[in-house]
Amino acid sequence: MTPNTPIFPQGASTYSTEVDILFYVYLGLAAFFTVAIFGLVTVFAVKYRRKKATDVGVEPQGHATVIEVTWTVLPLILMLGAAIWGLKIYVQQLTPPPNAKEYYVVGKQWMWKIEHPDGRREINELHVPKGEDIKLKMTSEDVIHSFFIPAFRIKVDAVPGRYNTMWFNAAKTGTYHLFCAEYCGVDHARMIGRVVVMEPHEYQEWLSGTKVRAATATGEELFVAKACNTCHRPDSSARAPILNGIFGKEVALLGGKTIVADDEYIRESILNPGAKVVSGYQPIMPTFKGQLSEEEIIQLIKYVRSLSPGADKGVPKTASLAFSSSAEAHP
Amino acid sequence: MSENSTLAHHFDSYAQQKESASLGMWVFISQEIMFFGGLFLAYTIYRWRFPEAFAYSSNELDIGLGLFNTIVLIGSSLTMALAVRNAALGEKNGTVRNLILTMLLGSVFLVVKGFEYAHKWQHHLIPGPNFQFSGPDPVHAQLFFVLYFSMTGLHALHMIVGLGILAWLTAQAAKGRFTPENHNYVEGVGLYWHFVDIIWIFLFPLLYLFGRHHLT
């Protein structure tokens, strides 16, 4: 093997080592069972090879229930143990620490668009500081993609119509592969990029050295440009709920239910305003479906969030990982 | 082996042939249940997720026609059951008469369904580019109608196939092909017809009735 051909992947996140240990334990068990089965089969095949054409096998005497139960229960215990261990890692992988820096990712045939917490954008590249909790909220503009960083031992699907979350804490500086892992059409194999982990001060330098890309307007500008502010405004003639301070809070809906105003709900309210109307208001808001890109929607969500300082902690951490994005509405 | 033409060569007895035919039909029906099951699951999930849209959409359906059709279909199940009984007793004319009645009632159901579909067409409730819905959340109202047309359409397709089989069965019955020992085809088709009926018994409340209380 040349040095260019690795056998073991790089590990560069805080949980990558534990995934590896789990893998090695599995590898040991698998090797043991494979060698044991292959070995026994070979030994038996050689030792009990038929000598005469008329030979028949010797039937065992007595009951074999003890043996059967043993080799039923023992693997089961081993596997359940591994499953519990795997679940423990999974919980860790799926639960972002509360104060993680929030990045947005939009998958699109065939590129990754990434936005940093300060609004800076990149395509197919993700620069992150080492040793900090990084949370990625991702969705897709078209088909399902999957954001995969092998060195961090993590991947999460970017599914159109919902926000999935992933997080990591890069433990080592360096440049790592970023792949799309869910087949997404013609140039699936070219939807790749890199993740650059930098020392925090380098990251700061990098941030100040790159311009904020102004491809789209900021959330506040969009809020005015799309005339959201004509109804969502803090005075008596408002025909729509005031958005200040609502993020992360429960709001009462028409029909008696409540819902937590999170990313998903704001997104739904922009695209499909009639679906969950806040109690006390008329369903008069027009849909903005087809008029906003996923990135613009994210800008708007970030703007609405900015109207509720310090509200992030109120959002259930696994909210976006529920089977249904709106499951919280109907507990 | 073939001294009697209604016992297939590979069966030992009429009893075995009859049991095989009836088990075969039951297995086929369990397959059908799973086939519709995919749609019922989709309906359940989407209704649970978009109750308002589904309630408003459900309101567009005509309960009167739905109820009428339900009664018609139950009636056709009755005549089908009578046809099976006639066949078991070797009553050729009764079998033919009741099979024709079954077809008649089945046709009435389809005609009424046709009127309902036409009504939806006029009101732009056919999913697709021309879909129009005045209530809130038209996107998911369209989803309701996708499911409405898939489920009732698939059901109607089963009825149409059933009518074709019934026509063939009636011709066979008129030729006196069914005997008390072997009228497995009548029994099999009977099971199928009842199954199609039962699917409707589930479709009617799910699509026409549930969720209306949202609007009161």
Added chain:
Amino acid sequence: MTSQHESAPALPEKHYLSGAWSPQDWLLTKDHKRIGILYLVGISIFFALGGLMAVLIRMELATPSGDLMPADVYNRVFTMHGVLMVFFFLIPSIPAVLGNFLLPIMIGAKDLAFPKINLLSWYIYMIGGAMTFYGLLVGGIDTGWTFYTPLSSGYATGPVLTVAVGVFIAGFSSILTGLNFIVTIHRMRAPGLTWFRLPLFVWGHYATSIIQILGTPVVAITILLVGAERLFHIGVFDPKIGGDPILFQHLFWFYSHPAVYIMILPSMGVVSEIIAAFSRKKVFGYKFVAFASIGIAVLGFLVWGHHMFTSGQSLYAGAVFSFITMLVAVPSAIKVFNWTATLYKGAIAWDTPLLYALGFIGLFTIGGLTGVMLGTLGFDLHVHDTYFVVAHFHYVMVGGAILGFLGGLHYWWPKITGKLYNEFWSKISAGIIFIGFNLTFFPQFILGYLGMPRRYHSYPEEFQVLNILSSAGASILGIGFVIPVIYLLASLANKRYAGNNPWGAVGLEWQIPSPPPTENFETPPVVTDEPYTYPQPDEKEAPVGV
């Protein structure tokens, strides 16, 4: 038991192949044995086509830059490889060919319960296959065999509808086969043939049939909805028009995970038969092996969510699916242990079918263990949708299902055709397949762990060495698959007759002439023994076979 040493076996005077041979005698036959042969022709064609696609895939991946064909073509090639192999080869292979041929004989029946439906199922299969083949001819589709929405319903190009309808139609062939088997096993058993006297091959097919009946319709309706969404632009799965793409995944995997067991359970049945016959022993823990088949079929329906750990499904759902996945691995482990124990103190003959069966045990063990790894949540997030998955399911599908099929074909070929094939070449090719297979797919485990995603047309250069190993293995594997075609066809022309029972095995199929007569049994058999009952050494008065 009945077969005595026959000095010069000859063909029986009348058998199912000796009747009329005009096209309608084959194309309108209701004999389960002839229909089995028809299916063998069908699956061989689709296996060859699918294999050709595999060759193209491995040729493309020999270099990292994706220079052999454009990405779009590559995507069509791997999609068609998957569609053809899964729906038109693996699913029908053992049940529709070997099961069709042997199941009625093994239970002492003259035919399946519904011979016409059996023939109908072949036509449905061929029509579905023809549509899919037409879809391939006019350019193929690039959805992946999984038809994930919204890619398949809104973005993919090519004759998606044609192929989807082809798969939909073929599904009903599978359903009808399962229906026929269930009724036949319930109602057509010979006198004395109780459930626990059934060969394990029959148990395997019974479990398979349950899945075919309960699973296939769900994927059928799902594919229909995808087709409707594509055709009419109505939203069922596409979020742009109100649907949910994850619902598609739930419905799809509800069938397509159990479908894996449609492919492997019959193969396990074959292995049980071969192990018993070539060690001349009862299968150790017969009841455990039998119930393990049913257990796999039932639990197999409850694990579909392990294909969706990265999709954003809830943590609790993930946990439940992970744990049930561990449970479904247990019956598979039971089978492997019991087969191994069966060999203990057997009288083992190293004939070709046994080589395949032993290969199956080893490779299926690896396939199963890596499956358990994939079912483990924390680990799956890393290897999901990588070559680790590709390697895993090829160990189960090729190392398991196809080796089982080949083993069964070699075991019953003398029964089906009445002829013996070339022993030397059959052993050589079994060895070549085993080596070629491992060389092809073992490196893919490493590739997956390193992070190479599946369905990649080009890839970073550091993965090339392992990919070259894999492509080299594939060419060996390809040769291994060609050799049997040659010597099996050649065996038809030779005069080496098999006789009733060339292996000295017990079982109803070995008590009748080879090839069997049209109605299988001259007189209906009566069964008095448990399966695989070989006379023990102290009962020397009843020697077995040659």
